Amino acid sequence: MNGVTAVRARRATGRAGQYLALLCYLVFLAFPLVWLVSTAFKSPRELGSVDPTWIPREPGLDNFRAAFDAQPLLGSALNSLLVAGSAALIAVTLAVPAAYAMVRYRSRVTTAATGWILVSQMFPFVLVIIPLFMVLKNLHLINSLAGLTAVYVVWNLPFSLWMLQGYVKAVPYSLEEAAAVDGAGRLRTLVSVVFPLLTPGLVATLMFSFVTAWNEFFFALVLLKSPENQTMSVILTHFIGDEGAADLGPLAAASVLATLPSLVFFALLQRRLVNGMLAGAVKG
Incomplete structure (x- = not known):
């Protein structure tokens, strides 16, 4: 029984590692697009700020x-x-x-x-x-x-x-x-x-x-x-x-x-x- 439990634990760990790697890859791919969209909705004053943020403080269509x-x-x-x-x-x-x-x-x-x-x-x-x-x-x-x-x-x-x-x-x-x-x-x-x-x-x-x-x-x-x-x-x-x-x-x-x-x-x-x-x- 201990051997079966150990095998299941290794499989679960391997699956978790795969999901983590996939998540990191998705974040890597999504980062440029998310930052691009965020920049598109920022005001000119916010674009010149030295403290950039992910979410625009004053989103607009200007x-x-x-x-x-x-x-x-x-x-x-x-x-x-x-x-x-x-x-x-x-x-x-x-x-x-x-x-x-x-x-x-x-x-x-x-x-x-x-x-x-x-x-x-x-x-x-x-x-x-x-x-x-x-x-x-x-x-x-x-x-x-x-x-x-x-x-x-x-x-x-x-x-x-x-x-x-x-x-x-x-x-x-x-x-x-x-x-x-x-x-x-x-x-x-x-x-x-x-x-x-x-x-x-x-x-x-x-x-x-x-x-x-x-x-x-x-x-x-x-x-x-x-x-x-x-x-x-x-x-x-x-x-x-x-x-x-x-x-x-x-x-x-x-x-x-x-x-x-x-x-x-x-x-x-x-x-x-x-x-x-x-x-x-x-x-x-």
Whole structure:
């Protein structure tokens, strides 16, 4: 009995240690966001105080009003939403059939393509920006949301392919064989059997592509010049002066607004992700 009690005690201690580590990790992740929100609601006098506090003493919306008055936040948010949403949808739409073909039809070409996908992710942005700029200039896509969307599609496509390959491999080929025995054609099998089981992968890849495009800064800074075409990530830099002094209150307020679309997008798709995982488990 003493031995069983000791084992249970060790398990309880280990579980408590795991929960403590998870709690510390959550605090580490939440600290910047909590401090950002707190700063956004503080008054200018409180921001200049030498005794900062977590909870604003005089919370208000002055920083949000100043941010909207200083920069076209609504227009830039719509630009980011249009570019990020379009790029994510196009990249995933192109990646799904490509990932399926690379998994189900193995050859030297698909093996080389998989290697190239991994290698392409190692390229730094600076290495490709000059030839990319010249190509887009010849296509008259500089200072264009369509050109930036095309860049994001190309940049997200390799990782989307690599990510979806793992989900395609997890779908048993026996399900496709059973569908073929029942008389289903290739297209019917893909639509009715394979794609529903790929829902978790599609949602996860879509979220990654959207967040990556939404937060991207370097390409948007170089390729977009007109203020009416600039995205949210570029507009945020306008709250920093020429000498590096930041207008902290409006900058924090604008940054809070910039984080909301990603959080809303994740919240909307999270249920689809969980339901897809459960459906895949049942069907598999």
